C-alpha cells in the first residue's frame with residue numbers, strides 16, 4: 347500500500363553528498379575493518395584479495411546499482427519500492443518478496459552486528475583506561491604480560507553480563523540516531539563520523555608504514571598465488587564483497603529510496619563501491635604491518651582485531667594512543683553501518699503499518715535486543731545450544747554463528763540473485779534505461795552483467811555455500 351505520494355512528504359537526503367556519505371557509511375563498517383582482514387588472513391592473502399576485487403567490480407557494483415535504482419524509483423520502503431517498480435513494468439507484485447526477505451535478513455544482521463559493536467565499545471574503554479595507566483609515550487598495557495592481554499577477549503565474551511550489556515548500549519546508540527530520521531539523524535552521524543573515520547584510518551596506516559612490517563603486508567595482500575584460489579576461498583571472497591557493500595538485504599534499496607531524481611546513480615554507486623574497497627584494502631594495510639612487525643600470526647580470524655592487535659600495540663611507541671584511536675575509528679565505522687541496518691526494517695514498519703518513526707525504530711531495536719542477547723549468550727551461558735544443529739551446515743554452531751551463516755550463505759546471495767533477475771529481466775527496459783544514469787557501451791555492459799554474470803555466479807555461490815561437501 348502506498349502511503350505517501352512518490353517523493354512528496356518523505357524525508358530525503360539533504361544533498362547528493364549527504365547520500366554519498368551515508369551510503370559509504372553504511373558500506374564501510376565492521377565488514378571492512380574486522381571481517382576483511384580476518385578473512386584475508388585466514389584465506390591466504392593475495393589470492394583472496396584479488397578475487398575479492400574482481401567480485402566487487404563484476405558482481406557487487408552491478409547489483410549495487412540495481413538496488414539503488416529500485417529504491418530511487420520506488421521512493422518507499424524496500425518491499426513497497428519493488429512493488430512499484432513491478433507495477434510500472436506490469437510484472438507480478440510478488441517480486442516484493444525479494445525485499446521482504448532482505449528486511450528480515452537486515453534485522454538478523456543487526457542483531458549480531460550490535461554484539462560485535464559492543465565488543466568494540468569494550469576495547470574503546472579498555473584503551474581509554476590504559477592510556478591513563480600507561481601514559482602517552484610508551485606502548486599499551488605497560489608492565490602487563492602477553493597472557494594477560496590475550497585473556498581479555500575470552501574473558502569479555504565469556505561474560506554474559508558484559509556481552510549483553512554492551513550489546514544493549516551499542517544498540518541504544520544506534521536507535522538514538524535512527525529515531526531522529528534520515529536527514530536529522532542518519533545523515534548527522536555520517537557527516538561527523540565518516541570524515542573523522544577517514545582521517546584516523548589514514549593516520550594509523552601512515553604510522554604503520556614506519557613500523558617495519560609494511561613491505562611484508564604489501565607482499566602478503568597483493569602477491570597473487572593462483573594455487574591458493576580454491577573453492578572455499580572464492581566463496582569467502584564473494585560473501586565478503588556482498589556483506590561489505592551492504593548488498594542482498596535491501597539496505598541499498600532503502601538508502602536509494604531517499605535519493606532525489608536528479609542524482610546520477612551509476613556514478614554514485616561506483617564511488618560507494620570504490621570507497622568501500624579502498625577502505626578494506628587500507629584496513630589491511632593498517633592491520634597487517636602492525637601484526638607483522640610484532641611478529642604475530644596473521645590467521646587469527648575473528649580474534650585478529652580483538653586479540654592479535656591489542657597485543658601488537660604493546661610494543662609500539664605511542665601504542666596506547668594508537669590503540670585507543672584505532673578502536674574509536676572502528677566504533678565510528680560500525681555505528682554508521684548499524685544505523686543503516688536498523689533503518690531497513692524501521693522504514694518498512696513506518697510504511698506498512700503507519701507507525702511513527704520513533705516507535706517503529708524502538709520495536710525493531712527491541713526485537714534485535716532479544717535476538718542479540720541470545721547471540722551474545724551463545725559465547726557463554728548458552729554455549730551448548732546449537733539451534734540448527736540438525737542441519738549439517740550448522741552443526742555445532744551457536745546462535746551467533748547461525749545468524750551469521752544464515753544471512754551470509756542464504757539470504758544475501760538469494761536476495762542478490764532475485765534483485766539481478768528482477769532488474770535485468772523483469773523490470774521495464776525503458777525505466778531501467780532512463781534511470782541508471784549511464785548510456786551506451788557502459789550501460790550495455792552493466793545490463794549484461796546484471797542479466798547473465800550476476801545470477802549465474804551467485805547461483806554457483808549459493809550452491810557452494812549450502813552444499814560445501816559437493817565441492818570437496
Ligand code: TRP
Nearest residue numbers: 373375376377590592597686687
Ligand atoms: N556493510 C556493512 C559492513 O561492512 C554491514 C552490512 C551488511 C550492512 N548489510 C548491511 C549495513 C545493510 C547496512 C545495511 O560492516
